[in-house]
Amino acid sequence: MNNIFNYNSATESESMSKTLNFIIFTTLFLLLSSFSVSANSWEDISKKAKGQTVYWNAWGGSEEINSYISWVGTRVKEDYGVTLKHVKLASTADAVSRVLAEKAAGRTTNGSVDLIWINGENFAKMKENGLLFGPFTDNLPNFKLVDFSGKPTTLLDFNLPVEGYEAPWGMAKFNFVFDSARVSETPKSIPELLQWSKRHPGRFTYPHVTDFLGSTFIMQALIELTANPEVLNRSVKSEVEFSKVTAPLWSYLNQLHPLLWRSGNSFPSSSSVQQQMLNDSELDIALSFNPSATSAAIANGSLTESARTFVLKKGTIGNTHFVGIPFNSGSSEGAMIVANFLMSPEAQMEKQNPDIWGDSTVLSITKLSAQQQQKFKALPLGVATLPPEKLGPTQPNPHPDWKNQLSTEWQRRYGQ
Amino acid sequence: MRLLPAFPFLTQLLFLLPIAAGLFGVLLPALGYLPDLGGDKFHFEVFRQLLEHPALPHAVWLTLFSGIAATFISLSLAIFLATMLSRTSLSGNKNNRMASLFVIVRRGLIPLIAVPHAAMALGLAFLVAPSGWLVRWFSFLLMGWETPPEWVTVQDPFGLSLILGLVLKETPYLLLMILAALPQIRAQEYIRIGQSLGYGNLRSWLKLVLPQVYPLIRLPVFAVLAFSLSVVDVALILGPSTPPTLSVLILRWIDNPDLSFRFLASAGAVLLLLLTLGALLFWRVSEWLLLQKWRNWLSNGKRGNRNEAQKLAALSGLLLLGTAFLSVLGLAFWSLSLRWPYPYVLPQRWTSRNWERHWTSIQETSFTTLELGVIAVLIALILVVGCLENEQWRRVSFSFRSQWLLYLPLLIPQATFLLGIQILAVRLEMDGTFLLLVWSHLLFVLPYIFLTLADPWRNLDTRFPQIGQCLGASPLRVLFRIKLPLLLKPLLVAAAVGFAVSVSQYLPTLFAGGGRFATLTTEAVSYAAGADRRVIGVYGFLQALFPWIALLLALAIPRWRFRNRATLL
Numbered sequence: 001m002n003n004i005f006n007y008n009s010a011t012e013s014e015s016m017s018k019t020l021n022f023i024i025f026t027t028l029f030l031l032l033s034s035f036s037v038s039a040n041s042w043e044d045i046s047k048k049a050k051g052q053t054v055y056w057n058a059w060g061g062s063e064e065i066n067s068y069i070s071w072v073g074t075r076v077k078e079d080y081g082v083t084l085k086h087v088k089l090a091s092t093a094d095a096v097s098r099v100l101a102e103k104a105a106g107r108t109t110n111g112s113v114d115l116i117w118i119n120g121e122n123f124a125k126m127k128e129n130g131l132l133f134g135p136f137t138d139n140l141p142n143f144k145l146v147d148f149s150g151k152p153t154t155l156l157d158f159n160l161p162v163e164g165y166e167a168p169w170g171m172a173k174f175n176f177v178f179d180s181a182r183v184s185e186t187p188k189s190i191p192e193l194l195q196w197s198k199r200h201p202g203r204f205t206y207p208h209v210t211d212f213l214g215s216t217f218i219m220q221a222l223i224e225l226t227a228n229p230e231v232l233n234r235s236v237k238s239e240v241e242f243s244k245v246t247a248p249l250w251s252y253l254n255q256l257h258p259l260l261w262r263s264g265n266s267f268p269s270s271s272s273v274q275q276q277m278l279n280d281s282e283l284d285i286a287l288s289f290n291p292s293a294t295s296a297a298i299a300n301g302s303l304t305e306s307a308r309t310f311v312l313k314k315g316t317i318g319n320t321h322f323v324g325i326p327f328n329s330g331s332s333e334g335a336m337i338v339a340n341f342l343m344s345p346e347a348q349m350e351k352q353n354p355d356i357w358g359d360s361t362v363l364s365i366t367k368l369s370a371q372q373q374q375k376f377k378a379l380p381l382g383v384a385t386l387p388p389e390k391l392g393p394t395q396p397n398p399h400p401d402w403k404n405q406l407s408t409e410w411q412r413r414y415g416q
Numbered sequence: 417m418r419l420l421p422a423f424p425f426l427t428q429l430l431f432l433l434p435i436a437a438g439l440f441g442v443l444l445p446a447l448g449y450l451p452d453l454g455g456d457k458f459h460f461e462v463f464r465q466l467l468e469h470p471a472l473p474h475a476v477w478l479t480l481f482s483g484i485a486a487t488f489i490s491l492s493l494a495i496f497l498a499t500m501l502s503r504t505s506l507s508g509n510k511n512n513r514m515a516s517l518f519v520i521v522r523r524g525l526i527p528l529i530a531v532p533h534a535a536m537a538l539g540l541a542f543l544v545a546p547s548g549w550l551v552r553w554f555s556f557l558l559m560g561w562e563t564p565p566e567w568v569t570v571q572d573p574f575g576l577s578l579i580l581g582l583v584l585k586e587t588p589y590l591l592l593m594i595l596a597a598l599p600q601i602r603a604q605e606y607i608r609i610g611q612s613l614g615y616g617n618l619r620s621w622l623k624l625v626l627p628q629v630y631p632l633i634r635l636p637v638f639a640v641l642a643f644s645l646s647v648v649d650v651a652l653i654l655g656p657s658t659p660p661t662l663s664v665l666i667l668r669w670i671d672n673p674d675l676s677f678r679f680l681a682s683a684g685a686v687l688l689l690l691l692t693l694g695a696l697l698f699w700r701v702s703e704w705l706l707l708q709k710w711r712n713w714l715s716n717g718k719r720g721n722r723n724e725a726q727k728l729a730a731l732s733g734l735l736l737l738g739t740a741f742l743s744v745l746g747l748a749f750w751s752l753s754l755r756w757p758y759p760y761v762l763p764q765r766w767t768s769r770n771w772e773r774h775w776t777s778i779q780e781t782s783f784t785t786l787e788l789g790v791i792a793v794l795i796a797l798i799l800v801v802g803c804l805e806n807e808q809w810r811r812v813s814f815s816f817r818s819q820w821l822l823y824l825p826l827l828i829p830q831a832t833f834l835l836g837i838q839i840l841a842v843r844l845e846m847d848g849t850f851l852l853l854v855w856s857h858l859l860f861v862l863p864y865i866f867l868t869l870a871d872p873w874r875n876l877d878t879r880f881p882q883i884g885q886c887l888g889a890s891p892l893r894v895l896f897r898i899k900l901p902l903l904l905k906p907l908l909v910a911a912a913v914g915f916a917v918s919v920s921q922y923l924p925t926l927f928a929g930g931g932r933f934a935t936l937t938t939e940a941v942s943y944a945a946g947a948d949r950r951v952i953g954v955y956g957f958l959q960a961l962f963p964w965i966a967l968l969l970a971l972a973i974p975r976w977r978f979r980n981r982a983t984l985l
Contacts, residue, residue, distance in 0.1 A: 057931055060939075061946025063773065087931035088942035093671040094926060098838065100675065104452040105842035112848050112930035125675050129453070182563075202566055208657055210668050266571055267657055272947035280547035281563050281758035301755040301765065302948055404674060412470050415658050 042141055045333045050081040052334030056323075057095035058117035060088025061272060064296055064357045071350065076341050082334040087113075092122050099131050099326045111328030115335040118166060119321045120158040120212070121400045126324065127165055133325040133332050135164025140336060142343035143167065147364030152396070153320040154362050159233050159399045166322035167339040170351065171360040172289045173394060174216055174316040175386075177275070181306035183284050188313045190224040194252065196285075197259035203284040205261035205268060205277075209407045209415075213271035213287050218406055219398050220317050222249045232398035236405055246406065250413065257414065264414070279303050291391060292358030295382025299355055308384045315393030320362060345372045354382035420809060423802030427862070428821060430799070434837045434859060435824050441836015442689075445682035453675050466683040471659035476691065479662040482575035482655070483645035484695060486582035491637055493583065493732060494590035497521070499621040500729040501595070521733035526971075528588040528740050529913070530963035532920045532937065534649040534944060535956030537581045539743030541653050542750070542949060544577065545570045547758045549746050556761045564758060571656050578655040582647065584740050586640045590633065592913075596868070596906060597632040600875035601625065614719045618726075623714050630703075632871045635823070639867060641699060642692050642827045649922070649941070662688050685833070692827050744960065751953030770950045777939065778958065785935040785962060788925075789918040792857040793911050796865045800910075801895075803866075804873045809891060822866055825859040834927040841928060848930030856928035857918045865914040872906035873899075904977060908970035916963035936962070 054076075060066055066086065073084035089095055095113050102111050118126065126132050137143045146154050146168055154168040155161065162168075178186055187193040197204050207214035223229045225248040236242050257264030261283060268274040271287060278286040279302060288294060288309065297303035323342065325335045341347055345368055348361040365376055381387060397403075444450060448459045466472065501522045528536075543549050547564035555561040570577050598604075603625045610620025651661045659665065662684060669681035750756065751770050753763030771778075825833070837856065841847040880902060884894040900907065922941045925933060940955035 055931060060942035061944075061948075063943075063946075063948065063951055067773070085932075088934070088939065089931075090942045090944065091671045095931070096675070097670065097678075098927070098930065100452060100678075101838040102842050102847075104450075105839045107842045107847075112932065121674065129675060203563075210671070262566075262568060265573065265658065266568075269652060269657055270947065276947045276949070277547075279757050280545070282545075282547045301753075301767075302950070304755075304757040415471050 042139065045139060045336055046080060049331075049333035049337045052331040053083040053085060054114045054331050054334040054338050055085050055087050055112065056115040056117070056335075056338065057087045057089055057092075057098075057113045058115075059090075059092060060086070061090070064300065068351060068357045071356075072338065072341065072347060075347070076338055079341070080334075080337045082337050084338060092116070092118060096122060096126060096131070099126070099328070100129070102326075102328055103129075103131060108328050110330035111326050113326045114329040114331045115338055116324050116326060117321065118324050119319060120397065121403065123157050123162075123166055123322065123324065124160050124400050126326075127160075131327055132165045133327045133329060134166075136325060136332070136336055137162075137164040137167045137339075140167060140340040140343065142340050145343065145345070145363045145367045147362065147367075150364060151320065151362060153318060153394075156396070157320065157322065158397045158403070162322070166324040167343060168320045168322050168362040169339070169342040169348075170321045171318065171362055172321060173291050173311075173318040173360070173391060174220055175288050175291050175309050175311050175391075177278060177286045177288050177294050177303075177307055177309050177384075179278060179281070179284055179304060179306055180308045181304070182281075186285075186310040190221045190252070190312065194256050194259070197256060200284060201259045202261055202263070204259075204286075205264070205274070205283060206287055207271050207274050208267040208269055209410045211268075211270045213274070213289055214267065215403050215407050216289065216317055216397075217287055218249065218253070218410060219403060220312075220395075221252060222246060222402075222406070223317070223395055223398070224312070224314060225249055225252055229395075232402050233396060235399050235401040242405055242409075246409070249406075250409075253414070275303065278307065290359060292352075292354045292360070292382050292385045294384040295354040296356075296358040298384055299382070309386055311386065311390075311392045313392065315395045317397055318394035319397045345376075349375055349379065352376070353379055354385065355380070358382060358385070420802065420806040423799060423806050427799045427803055430855070430858065431821055431824075431862075434840065434855070435821065437840035438825075438833040438836040441839060442682050442685045442833060445679050446686045448679060450678065450682075453678060455679060462679045462683045466680060466687060469680075471665060472662075475659045475662045475665050476687075478575050478656070478659070479645055479688070479691065480695060482578050482582070482651075482661060483641060484699075486579045486586065486644045487637065487641040487699075489579065490583050490586035490590055490640060493587045493736065494594055495626065496725075496729050497525070497587070497591055497733050498594040498598075499618050500726060501591070501733070517730050517734070521730065521737055524737045524741070525588045525733065526592055527964050527967055528585065528737075529592060530916050530967050531585070531740070531744060531960040532940070532956065532963075533581075533585055533647065534653065534920075534941065535747060535952070535959055536585055536740065536743055537650040537653040538944065538949070538952055538956060539745075539747040540577070540581050540584065540739070541570045542746045543739070543743050544580075549742065549761070552759050552761045555759055561759065570654055573656050575655055575661070578651055578661075580739075581650050581654045582644050584736065584743070585650075586644065587736060590636060590640060592909070593633045593636040593868070594629060596909060597629050597871055598625070600632065600872060601628040603629070616719070619719065627714065632875075635867055638696055638699070639823065639826050639863075641695055642823075645692050645695055646688055646827075646830075648830075649944075653944075662691070689827065744957075747949070747953040747956050749953070750949040751951075751957055753950055756949075770954050774951070774954055777934075778936075778954075781934050781936050781939050782958065782962070784933055785919055785937070788853060788857060788933070788935065789915045789962070792854050792861045792918045793865070793914040795854065796858055796862040796914055797907070797911060799862065800866050800869055801873075804870060805891070805895060808874075822863050826863050830923045834923055838927050847928070848932045850933070853925065853929045853933055856924040857921055860921060860924065861914040861918050864917045865910045868910035868913050869903075869906055872903060876903060905970075905974040908973055909967075912963065912966040912970035915966045919959060919963050 056069065058065075058069060066088065069084075069086045073086070076082045076084055087095070095116050099111060099113055148155055151171060157166070176186070187196045193204070206217040209215045209218065223232065226232070226245050227248075228245075231241070231245060268277060271289070274283070274286045275288075275297065277283045291309060294303060294307050294309050298305055298307055323339050325332050325339070329335055343362065345363065348363050349372075351357050351359045352361050361376070365373055368376070445455065446462055448455045448457060448462050501518050541548070545551070546567045546569055548569075551561075551564055606624040606628075607617065607620045610624050611617065615623065646663045648663045648667055651664050652667075655661050655664065660668075666681050666684040666688065669677040669684060749763060752766055752768065754765040754767035754769065756763040838847065841852050846852045876899065880898050881894045884898045889897065919935070920937055922937050925935055925938050936955055936959045940952065940959050943951040943955060
């Protein structure tokens, strides 16, 4: 699959020289960037940012998120004189492709994207192709408030070191949504989910693997089913390893698929569609990547009032979502202002409120003032949200390599 | 007059540049060349990879089947309806109840052109889904199902719901094209002759009118075929997902965060282009074969009149209209609902919140949509009229080649084609400007306007302008005092169609506008990604409203203007 792209099939000597280049380059870069950090004090950045317009390219499929972003716009205008424009995307790839086209055309300044909501593979690919500005997070005062030890995914995005090229602004954790009016007992593990499906054929499914939640589900199943899940934290070593590690997953899915909605012959195209199907009673159990999203959806009417959530006993995958700045942004200072504001206690608190959005904070509560801690604790939990102690352990997202190969293999097996 | 030759030149330049850029933007990566992603050598490896892709054979089959079937059904229905709905038939119809039924179908169907494909598809999906509106009513009135039945309706593996969605949209378009072409061939007189020779209405139509009208609507039919083969949004909503149609497969590859999938996407786009050309050729050959087969039938002299045909046409027209109407109505209800779970047949809680919440954004995006559409349509009208005038005065017909050039944007899958244009725009330092945005819309607006206007223009009785000239009027005066007034109706209909096309553009607006310009459609499509029917209802409804108003104006103005000249209508 990959070997046709010559940059992936470097010979060993090439990769040696590449490593050497990398070391030299990184050293140079670190030297230079330490300069840039000292040269760009926060005051300088704020001064330059004033009057800039920041075009933030972010998924625009949710009313709640859109109104939160527009609130952020009002606040950064008030405090920093930065104008924020939300470019609503149907797919983040549209913005990545725009930055790519600009790079192809040699546009190194004044690019059309100033800030982009990314994580995981989009981040990996943008970083790999030199499409990101940075490192910049050390310049941001609020970055210090982030809970690095309790939330290690703020530094390791899908096991890839972030290295200051994107700023964290929210936490996600895989969970299941069910309609308590129809489901009395919820499965506690991936094998139990199969048992449940045997008793209730056609009432569960997961989104197509091209959707992030669909691929997260198969990774979740893999973590629980494979003998040695630690190998998932690094890249895939060989085809033999891949087939050995993933064998239990395929035999599980082979049993599960006939019991899914439409016997696994068709899959919802996205997690949003799946949520709609739960509301339409076509499903009893659906998936979510935000523990408070269900409460928020009930509050705004898009899910039935009897919807509730559950997690798995051994834990579920959690990750962090970030904002990055494209290499050619003409308003990188303004973008940093926005990124910094997103990590502020005020913005994080607003975001975590389930009546607004219900997206968990990236901050370490203990690093905040007593008053701020109080306010965070006073936030409502939401009717369908599990309290933190019941959310179970958080498992890291496997390396993007696994996700890519899993997704290709899934499409080969079930995508036809 | 001296400036006339500039028009085709200008139009071609306007098209040649971006199309060449777009084609190169697809071809080079398809051949492995895209230096920014590490591809710096030409090879056919990508095509080999494409052809070996496990989902490909089925996707190709599905694309061809759904595209050709949708076009064939739409065309047959449109012809069938036209035989009954054209004024010629109405005036001769003695059965009054039937006649008024046809008037309803005719009045109702035409505005459907204005409803954007995506909005119609979403509405249809809600209507026919196993948990959809129809099942909810059925369950409420008769069955009392607690959970929806396990039927496979939307996203069925054969793409039947996809075909239905396309037919709902394309039949009214083709019908309008047929009805607009009828006066040029003086269909009414032929029908009268046919009837006086003892042929029934339907037979006169099929034997006398159809052979003349079909060549006039061939290009619109081709446009429908090409569109049906490469459509993305409708296929995403109504088509199957494992595997999807080729266009959706390409979109998935473009959307893949692994940027190296762009190579595969480009190769896929080239394949889709080849498939489209192949399908057009297939269609043309089939036309010829059918003609050979039916040539005898045309002149066999058999008479007869069948009333069942009329009833069938009325029934199919009403079914089509009803389905489309309920689809749009469902969306309108969603836009006013706060909570509407299964099995409620009406929203559990009503609200005006969806509209209030979006009011500011609605105002801004409506203005941009309107501004963009009006400017693009005006420029396109000037260029098209200029080209047509040039063709008539200098007696050079717009060559076959350049006409194909004009239609290329409609034949090439948008997503990959636009990447090349984007690179060109960035190089010209034009990206994200209003000018480029208008230009990108022109690429799609202009062909449709040309398509709609060319035949009425060419078929205008040449004696009118000749008389004008004989009386000493300059060509410009002839244009403004004779041609434009005579062609007011097709002109306005073309403008309305062009406006509808502009309103519905998503990818061009996003790519050329650099995300700087939000229109009703960019809003609607980004909300469609969130699958929240309530918001989709709001924007889908507005998206339909603007072109609808434009079309109503296009039909009402000539009616008012020619209130004393009934035969001009």
